[in-house]
Amino acid sequence: MATFRQRALDEASMHETGRFFVEEGPVSKYFGQNVLDLDKMRGYMSQQAYEAVLASVKFGAKLDRGVSNEIASGMKAWAMEMGATHYTHLFHPLTDSTAEKHEAFISFKDGKAFEKFNGSALVQQEPDASSFPNGGLRNTFEARGYSAWDPSSPVFVMDGTLCIPSVFVSYTGEALDTKVPNLKSMHALSEAASSVAALFDENVKSVKVNLGIEQEYFLVDESLYNARPDLVLTGRTVIGHTSAKDQQLEDHYFGAIPSRVRAFMKDFETEAYKLGILLQTRHNEVAPNQFECAPVFCEATKAIDQNMMLMIIMQKVAEKHRLKVIFHEKPFDGVNGSGKHCNWSLTTDTGVNLLSPGKTPTKNLQFLSFYASVLRAVHKHHYLLMTSVASLSNSYRLGGNEAPPAVMSVFSGSTLYSVFQAIMNMKDIKESVASSQESIKIVNSIPEIFPDNTDRNRTSPFAFTGNRFEFRAVGSSQNVASAVYVLNSIVAESLNEFKAYVDALELAGEVRSSAVMAVVRRFITESRDIMFEGNGYSKEWEVESGARGLKAVKNVTEAYEVYHEPQTVELFDRLGVLAPNEVEARFEILNETYVKKLQIEARILGDMCLNHVIPAAVKYQNILIENVKGMKDIFGDSFMEYCASEVETLKKISLYINGVSADVESLVEARKKANRIEDIAERAKVYSHEVKDMMEKVRLSADNLEMLIDDEMWPLPKYRELLFF
Ligand code: ADP
Numbered sequence: 001m002a003t004f005r006q007r008a009l010d011e012a013s014m015h016e017t018g019r020f021f022v023e024e025g026p027v028s029k030y031f032g033q034n035v036l037d038l039d040k041m042r043g044y045m046s047q048q049a050y051e052a053v054l055a056s057v058k059f060g061a062k063l064d065r066g067v068s069n070e071i072a073s074g075m076k077a078w079a080m081e082m083g084a085t086h087y088t089h090l091f092h093p094l095t096d097s098t099a100e101k102h103e104a105f106i107s108f109k110d111g112k113a114f115e116k117f118n119g120s121a122l123v124q125q126e127p128d129a130s131s132f133p134n135g136g137l138r139n140t141f142e143a144r145g146y147s148a149w150d151p152s153s154p155v156f157v158m159d160g161t162l163c164i165p166s167v168f169v170s171y172t173g174e175a176l177d178t179k180v181p182n183l184k185s186m187h188a189l190s191e192a193a194s195s196v197a198a199l200f201d202e203n204v205k206s207v208k209v210n211l212g213i214e215q216e217y218f219l220v221d222e223s224l225y226n227a228r229p230d231l232v233l234t235g236r237t238v239i240g241h242t243s244a245k246d247q248q249l250e251d252h253y254f255g256a257i258p259s260r261v262r263a264f265m266k267d268f269e270t271e272a273y274k275l276g277i278l279l280q281t282r283h284n285e286v287a288p289n290q291f292e293c294a295p296v297f298c299e300a301t302k303a304i305d306q307n308m309m310l311m312i313i314m315q316k317v318a319e320k321h322r323l324k325v326i327f328h329e330k331p332f333d334g335v336n337g338s339g340k341h342c343n344w345s346l347t348t349d350t351g352v353n354l355l356s357p358g359k360t361p362t363k364n365l366q367f368l369s370f371y372a373s374v375l376r377a378v379h380k381h382h383y384l385l386m387t388s389v390a391s392l393s394n395s396y397r398l399g400g401n402e403a404p405p406a407v408m409s410v411f412s413g414s415t416l417y418s419v420f421q422a423i424m425n426m427k428d429i430k431e432s433v434a435s436s437q438e439s440i441k442i443v444n445s446i447p448e449i450f451p452d453n454t455d456r457n458r459t460s461p462f463a464f465t466g467n468r469f470e471f472r473a474v475g476s477s478q479n480v481a482s483a484v485y486v487l488n489s490i491v492a493e494s495l496n497e498f499k500a501y502v503d504a505l506e507l508a509g510e511v512r513s514s515a516v517m518a519v520v521r522r523f524i525t526e527s528r529d530i531m532f533e534g535n536g537y538s539k540e541w542e543v544e545s546g547a548r549g550l551k552a553v554k555n556v557t558e559a560y561e562v563y564h565e566p567q568t569v570e571l572f573d574r575l576g577v578l579a580p581n582e583v584e585a586r587f588e589i590l591n592e593t594y595v596k597k598l599q600i601e602a603r604i605l606g607d608m609c610l611n612h613v614i615p616a617a618v619k620y621q622n623i624l625i626e627n628v629k630g631m632k633d634i635f636g637d638s639f640m641e642y643c644a645s646e647v648e649t650l651k652k653i654s655l656y657i658n659g660v661s662a663d664v665e666s667l668v669e670a671r672k673k674a675n676r677i678e679d680i681a682e683r684a685k686v687y688s689h690e691v692k693d694m695m696e697k698v699r700l701s702a703d704n705l706e707m708l709i710d711d712e713m714w715p716l717p718k719y720r721e722l723l724f725f
């Protein structure tokens with residue numbers, strides 16, 4: 001057999017284990033060597049320029065032209081020492097990926113070549129960005145978009161290019177990326193959280209968001225990957241029968257890491273360390289060939305930038321290993337998908353983790369205030385928060401009985417849950433509660449919770465894990481900024497309300513601790529419906545969550561309508577995170593992206609059926625026909641006694657061939673019908689129902705054919721080959 005598949009299998013078997021990125025000595029020796037951090041910057045510019053950068057990093061101060069020239073020239077000097085010849089602004093457009101446009105340092109004047117990089121090139125670049133998604137925020141005649149350095153993220157050198165982490169905005173100033181709203185949401189959250197934290201310690205002036213991002217991914221051999229047009233074009237398999245063995249034995253999770261994979265991991269870790277990414281954890285995940293890595297948590301902007309870089313590094317390093325990294329949330333039907341858990345916490349500039357219960361009643365009261373505010377935020381905006389991670393690719397995973405369910409809830413763990421029960425059950429509670437013995441007892445009774453001791457509930461989309469929340473519904477391919485700015489914003493709103501209620505009670509004469517406790521109790525009681533400690537995958541929870549009024553994200557495009565709700569628009573507007581027209585632009589882009597991605601999937605599915613599946617099936621059908629004919633020649637009328645099973649198979653194959661071919665036609669029709677719909681949101685809805693349903697039908701027949709046809713003739717690498725090295 002010389003099918004494409006067989007050649008790919010032969011090639012794959014030749015791929016060897018090796019190391020391609022090795023550094024001498026301990027990691028600490030080269031950690032961060034490709035990053036120009038504040039410390040190094042000192043050596044490349046005057047004190048004045050350095051202080052300007054510092055002020056910009058710490059307080060968001062604007063850099064003036066004069067000083068920016070000096071900073072740029074310092075950066076250029078460092079970058080050239082590192083072997084850089086080009087520079088690029090690196091930004092996060094609304095595509096879940098990063099964008100870059102490289103410019104050479106080299107320049108000519110009076111016939112002489114020299115390296116040039118001035119302040120204006122650092123502070124602002126003008127990529128011809130007319131083809132980035134903008135949701136109507138730019139007309140093509142005013143297509144300019146600006147990228148501008150975000151000094152809170154240090155520049156670095158990668159592959160001979162000075163990379164400048166940037167924001168991306170339209171000519172008229174609207175955000176065209178995920179970074180701008182995220183930075184704004186962190187500002188809003190810092191203000192709100194500091195005002196609440198200051199109730200307990202007036203020294204608190206700012207609060208920062210921390211993120212620890214766990215990245216799950218699949219690895220597939222490069223040759224096998226290239227023999228699957230669907231993986232190449234969409235990141236997932238649109239057809240493919242499940243493997244006889246996949247994850248049922250649960251032997252992959254935390255198992256020994258295969259040597260080829262371990263070599264790959266060590267290599268990408270080395271490259272990540274050079275960029276200052278503090279990777280700490282690596283292990284096998286549940287599905288075969290599925291893995292996870294996680295860095296130590298850090299400040300949110302940096303964590304997000306680093307995660308985006310990490311995804312790029314992993315893909316680059318994988319090339320050397322003849323592997324492909326698959327970040328798609330559900331590349332293979334029937335086995336677990338991949339997520340990107342976001343561990344989220346808040347710390348004050350005085351160094352206190354606001355989500356960590358402490359040893360003193362004051363610390364615990366503060367902890368309760370923040371916890372209750374998060375509960376209220378997640379309850380009030382549960383549908384928005386779930387929608388913040390909704391995408392076509394993540395929809396194949398969420399609610400799939402292995403991933404977080406499609407409805408939001410908060411898991412607290414038994415210790416805290418009983419504290420909340422006690423708070424809600426406090427009898428005879430008037431406003432004045434903290435003075436009562438009962439509430440003091442409760443606050444005192446909160447034990448210190450060690451992260452390692454928290455009970456884990458893997459079925460919860462949003463779980464408290466001792467000193468942080470773990471938002472588990474985020475998808476593995478996503479730029480988590482769009483989920484994080486939603487989370488930051490809803491919590492900021494809730495904390496602002498918390499403060500306002502406490503202020504009002506204090507104004508009415510209540511003592512502070514008592515006022516705080518009253519609002520904690522109110523928030524917990526009003527948000528009780530979001531708390532769920534049971535099995536999120538169970539049928540009962542589906543029913544009960546509905547009865548509690550919690551809305552599940554059953555259909556992505558319908559969920560996007562939440563961006564039209566006044567509650568959402570006002571939230572972002574009031575906090576200064578996104579103006580109403582920016583929210584509307586995002587709504588459009590989300591729908592557009594959904595349609596485009598599904599359109600590509602539907603097309604490749606059709607192509608594969610017509611160009612791979614049906615021809616292979618017809619070939620085998622002919623062999624069977626020849627066989628039956630021969631049998632008839634030999635046995636005459638009694639041939640059926642000897643080849644009943646071939647005839648049966650022949651019938652099935654013929655029916656499936658007809659089925660696939662008719663269904664592919666209906667699929668094309670469904671797409672055509674949808675494409676005629678002008679309104680993008682309406683078109684997306686039709687795609688999400690009619691096109692998607694038809695794709696499932698096509699797949700079913702194609703997968704049945706895979707099971708019937710001679711293995712030697714099947715042209716596409718099978719699940720068992722893709723999933724097991
Ligand atoms: P698990 O898979 O058991 O949930 P991992 O070790 O894979 O845990 O990942 C946990 C992530 O949470 C790491 O990135 C870690 O640094 C991060 N993390 C730990 N403490 C905090 C915290 N207080 N705030 C934010 N992230 C945290």
Ligand code: MG
Pocket residue numbers: 214292294
């Ligand atoms: Mg983990």
